[in-house]
Each structure stands twice: as structure tokens, then as C-alpha cells.
Amino acid sequence: MRKLIVSPAPHVHGNESTRKIMLDVIIALAPSMLVAVYFFGLSAIRLLLVSVLVCVALEYVVQKYLLRRQPTVSDLSAVVTGVLLALNLPPTAPWWIAVIGSVAAIGIAKMTFGGLGHNIFNPALVGRVFLLVSFPVIMTDWTVPQSIFRPGVDAVSGATPLALVKEGLAQGLTVDQIMAANPDLTYGQMLFARAGGSAGEASALALIIGFVYLLARRVIRPHIPVSIILTVAVVSGIFWLADPSQYTDPVFNILTGGLLLGSIFMATDYVTSPMSSKGMVIYGVGIGLLTVLIRYFGSYPEGVSFAILIMNSIVPLLNKYIKPARFGKEAKHA
Amino acid sequence: MRRTFSMGGVHPNDCKISADSEIETFPLPERMYISMSQHLGAPAKPLVQKGDKVKTGQLIGASAGFISANIHSPVSGTVASVGPYADLAGNPAMHIVIDVEGDEWEESIDRTADIVREISLSPAEIIKRIADCGVVGLGGASFPTHVKLSPPPGKKAEFLIINGAECEPYLTSDYRLMVEHTEEVLLGARIMMKALGVVKGYIGIEDNKPAAIEAMRRLTESSYSEIEVVPLKKKYPQGGEKQLIDAVTGRKVPSMGLPIDTGVVVQNVGTSFAVYEAVQKNKPLFEGVMTVTGECLSVQHNFLVRTGTTFDRILDYVGGVPDTAAKIISGGPMMGKAVSNMAAATVKSTSSLLLLTEDQTRRRAEGECIRCGKCVQACPMGLEPYLLNKLSRAGRMEELEANKVYDCIECGCCMFTCPAYIPLLDYIRTGKADVMKIMRSRPKK
Secondary structure: OOOOOOOOOOOOOOOOOHHHHHHHHHHHHHHHHHHHHHHHOHHHHHHHHHHHHHHHHHHHHHHHHHOOOOOOHHHOHHHHHHHHHHHOOOOOOOHHHHHHHHHHHHHHHHHHHOOOOOOOOOHHHHHHHHHHHHOHHHHOOEEEOOOOOOOOOOOEEEOOHHHHHHHHHHOOOOHHHHHHHOOOOOHHHHHHOOOOOOHHHOOHHHHHHHHHHHHHOOOOOOHHHHHHHHHHHHHHHHHHHHOOOOOOOHHHHHHOOOHHHHHHHHOOOOOOOOOOHHHHHHHHHHHHHHHHHHHHHOOOOOOHHHHHHHHHOOHHHHHHHOOOOOOOOEOOOO | OOEOOOOOOEOOOOOOOOOOOOEEEOOOOOEEEEEOOOOOOOOOEEOOOOOOEEOEOOEEEEOOOOOOOOEEOOOOEEEEEEEEEEOOOOOEEEEEEEEEOOOOEOOOOOOOOOOOOOOOOOHHHHHHHHHHOOOEOOOOOOOEHHHHOOOOOOOOOOEEEEEEOOOOOOOOHHHHHHHHOHHHHHHHHHHHHHHHOOOEEEEEEEOOOHHHHHHHHHHHHHOOOOEEEEEEOOOEOOOOHHHHHHHHHOOOOOEOOOHHHHOEEEEEHHHHHHHHHHHHHOOOOOEEEEEEEOOOOOOOEEEEEEOOOEHHHHHHHOOOOOOOEEEEEEOOOOOOEEOOOOOOEOOOOOOEEEEEEHHHHOOOOOOOOOOOOHHHHHOOOOOOHHHHHHHHHHOOHHHHHHOOHHHOOOOOHHHHHOOOOOOHHHHHHHHHHHHHHHHHHOOOO
């Protein structure tokens, strides 16, 4: 008697898998990783390797020895967290910063909640913010990108564009005066390579290439990144039009402070973002609004990380109350 | 831009490898097993006893209520037994077993190949003839066709839509009918339009079947101008009744509502052909076109099979079940039923036997939900499969109902798309059944 498989329909599968999706995210991050390595060399490679290794190893150990479950590190989600964390660190940060950040990301933000699919907050962002409040000096010492392929030019320590503006405004300067004092702050440089900031922010163009790849592969939909960026443009545009001497313009706001990195790769994290299209737009608008408010009025110059984490916390509510459009109206009878 | 339904859907490979195999007449077996439960509703009542002689086309099972259908003998011969016999899932159902002797048809049936174009019957006579001939919907649900053509009081049909989407991968029986019996299918539609009193008909065909679209267009542009061919985008579940109505007319069947609430009646291509044969040739529904396919078979077939032929007989005829076949499905890969009993027999609506290898059909280990929302995007009914799965597993019936589990059409898009291989539909299906039971048990207001 031959054996046949008997199970309910559907009998075929589209062959999408968590692992393939994570691999696509890693591929989409490749341009940014390459840019980071190009500008910061060994330091960037070291941060990437340490973050990824610690994230994967910690997830494996927690699953195998604490939760006593079959480890699922082959789904590559811990690799994604590691890469994102490394790209969110100052490129010249010491290696142990990556270790502590990874422990906070995987240990606290992910595994404590039950692992993949159960965490409320984006693990890599929790890692970054944990470091930001614990080691504020190291975490805000940014190196202005200098290519390792141009020996003889030392890396220049400095502040991020947003921090420069914040400091300048605090000293009573206008935005125009600050820009004039810092000729490096051109849009062209921000777009292609020279925005000071974390390793992953060096090139906006590299991030946009990753965005296009994720869209083309249908890993993410445009709802979240587009609603964040449009909201930042509109809200900062209103302030800027009202008083250009005190408020930076929309293009500056979009190209700086990890807004693209956050919008494209952090806010779109499946686990911590809403399920429905409407929920995604509300979430994106919230992140955009909070980002601008924190940047203009908060004590930190950068607001993306905090904005995403705050909106992460209301995702369960959005999923509960914002339902997708149903097919067909409610029947009138009975 | 081809028309399509407004939300959700997935794009499985269409795998129509049997599309070019012409319809062959399947040889008569020695013994036939005719189920009395071939339709939605009450099983038919057997009218013959052991030892009775029957002719091909003779009424052997009588409709047992308004929602029920007549059953006719597919062969001539002697009744061997009347009693329970296992269906494809192994569940016993009343069957009439007939030993085949020759092939002597009822004299009233027109067996010529001539196309009869003039429709002489009145609407009421058409509906009666369709009921007499035991025609049921051949798109899957096997709903008695005469019931669908008799809208309840106060509801009026405006359009008839013939469903030629055949959106399930692998299936090609409707395609072959549209190509080889184009005019009969259109005549069937014209007959049903007369029965319904509607003047506008559509036939929706997915654009992966250009030959069918062209064949239909050639006739609708000349002699069947009341019927419009609507090419549809290849997207599953384009042939779902609610999705097809949406794609063709833009109207949305309300939640818990029926197609007639939008003024539309949908009938499948196979049904339309059966209606033509019943009304114009006085031929009851006792045979149908069936695809026998799968990459593991060396030859792909479309057979004209008498209802009641056993699956093992059909598979023997095509050379037996290959060693690589791991699952045999009656119907398509998205909504068909896995066969566990090879001795079971075909019913009126059996549209295919599909053989899949283990690689093609393996269910992989379930992972954690990564909340990607792909199931939400894929759901053509705008539901949240991840949530329904969770609620069903937790037995939270009130919330399942509040989240409209009853609107689920069980198309399988959610499970097809889930990257964590969660068997979403398994749990949604059971949750839906439980909720429907609770809803039916409530006193009517």
C-alpha cells in the first residue's frame, strides 16, 4: 500500500520564507555597508563583525540554554539586527560598545519578550538608545568621513550636521550663519558620502539604493518610509517658512540625522510596525512628526530613534483598532 | 489594463501543462459508483434497487428538497448494490453501484453533435428542465443550478456572468470547453439569460488563456453580441464568485450577502455547457471534462469522464501513480481536496486529479509569526488572517466573529504567502466553522 500525503488545502506554497526576507534585507544594506567600509575601513569592519557575531551567538545561547528551544538563528534575523546596530554606531566607536549594544538589542529588546515576532521595540534601536544614554560622549563623537583610500588625510572628529545646527542656534546664530561657517554641509555631500554621523548614514544614496531593492523585491511597501519622509518635509517646511533663521529646511532634515536609515530600515521592521496599510500611514506620520518636534525642541539634536521607539509602543493599539478595509459592506438584513 | 478584483490575491505559477491536450473520451469502466451526495443540500433519494436494469441517462436518484438535485445513471447496466460507499476522504455516503453492460441511452436524449441554436423553451420550462437534468454548479460548490436561477422574491438579476477565470493552477477543463465547445458554452449562457430575464451577459476569462478569449470574441462579435468577453488579469482567486463580480462589474457583494444582492448571477463555464446539453439536447448531467495532470505524469490529459468512475481506474488508465507522486488532489492545488481513498469515484463537479510530488506539496515546519502583514495584503476579503489564526487557536469565538471570520472564502492566499509556514487556513477554517455554528444557533430576531 503506497503512502500518500493527506492535508487540507492549499497544497502549494509561494516559497517565500523568513530567511529569504532577512537575506534580502541584508542585501539591501550591502551598499551602505560598503560605503561605511570605504570611508571608515577596519573600524567599520570591526564594528559590523562584532555586532553580528555577538547578536547571533547571544540569540543562540539564550534559545538553546535558557529557553531550551531549537535555536532559530538560521532565519538570519539576528544578523539583520547586528548589521543595523553596527550601522547605527559612530564609525570609530570602540569594539566593546558594539558588544554592549548587541547584548541590549538581543538580550533585552528581543529575547526577553520571547524572541522573533514577540518584541515590541526594534532591537537595534533599543541597543543604540541604550548606548546613547549610557555612553553619551562616545556615542556623539562622530568622525567626518575621510576615505581610507586617501592616505595622509586624517579622520576629522566632529559633530553631526544636526548637532552643529543645534549648538549654533544655542549660541544665538542663525541657520544661515551656521551653514556659512560649515561649508562642508552641502546637500551633494550628504547625498553621496560625507554626512557626519553613524556608519550607515554616510551616504543617503546607498540607503536609497537599498530602499529601491526592498521595494522591487516586495520585502517592504512604501507606506511607512514615504509617510515619514513626507511628514518631516511638510512639518519642517511649515516651521522653516515661518522662520528660516531658526529652523532648518526640509531637504536638510530629510538628508541628515539618520532619517533615511531609520525610515527605510528601522521603522519598517515587520515585528514592530503595524499590519494594515492605514496603520502603517498613521505610524509613519507619527514618527515624522515626533522626529521634527524632537529635533527642533528637544534637548537631543537627533530624534529619529526616539520617534520610532515611541511609535513602536503604540503599534499593538494600531493593530487592534485600525482594521484593513473589508471587502463589501455590512449586510443590512438580520 | 486588464480588469481584476480590488484587494488582495496572490500569483501562483499557473502550471497549465495540460492546456494543449484535447478532450478525450474516457473508456467506460466495468463498474460505476454513483454518489447520492454530489451537490450542496439534501442527498438524493435512490430510486432503484439491486438487480434493476438501468439505461444511460435514466433518473436513479431523486432530488430530496428545494436545495437538492436529481441524479442520473451515467451508464447502462444492472444495479449491483445500493448502500454506503467511501468518498474521497473515506467518509461513507449513499452510493448506487452499477455493473456496466453496453451503453444504451435513453431515447429522449439527442446524441448528435449538431448544435441546436433555437431556444424554444420558456423561462419556467428552462428552469424545470435544468432541475430535471440534475445540473449543479461545476465551479466547486456544486450548488444546484436551478436554485441559483430562481432569485428569491424581491431580488432581481441584472447580469449573468460566466466564470471562465479558471484561476486555480493546473486546471484546464474549462479552458478546453471554451476552445472546443465555444458556441455551446455561449448558448448555455444565452439560455440562462433567458431564464433569468436579463439582457446583458459577461464571460470573464484570465488573460493566460488568449486562445479562449479569441475564440469567444469571434462569436460574441458576430452572433452573441449580448454577451461581452471580459479579459481578466491572471491573479488568484480571480474566479472566486465575489472577486469575479467585483472584477467584471465593480460591485461588491455585501458581507454575509449573496451575489444576487448585487444583481448578478455567476455560473461556471462547465455549468453553462451542462445547461446547453440539458436544455437543447435533453441530456442530464452525468459526465464532465476532467483534467488529469501533474509534472510527475509523462502525458497530460483532459478526459470526458462519466460521473462515478473511480479514481484508481482513471489513474490506472494513465499508467498508474508514479513513485514520485506524494499527494493526489481532486480539484486545484489551492482549494482542492487531498484524496485518501483511491477507490472513491468522481462526482459531477470533479474537475481534476492533480498529482504533486513531495517537493511541490511539502508542508514545512511552522515558524514564528514575524508580523510581516503579507497575509493581510494577500487576503481578498480584507481580513487579518494572522489574527484569525491566533484567535481560533485560543478559542476566542466572540473576537473571531467581531473580526468577520465568516467572510473568509477559504481561498488559501494567506497560507500560500506566509513566510513562516504557519498553517493559517487550517485554524481559520475550524474557527469559522465553530463561529458559523454559534451564529446559526442564535434565535432569529
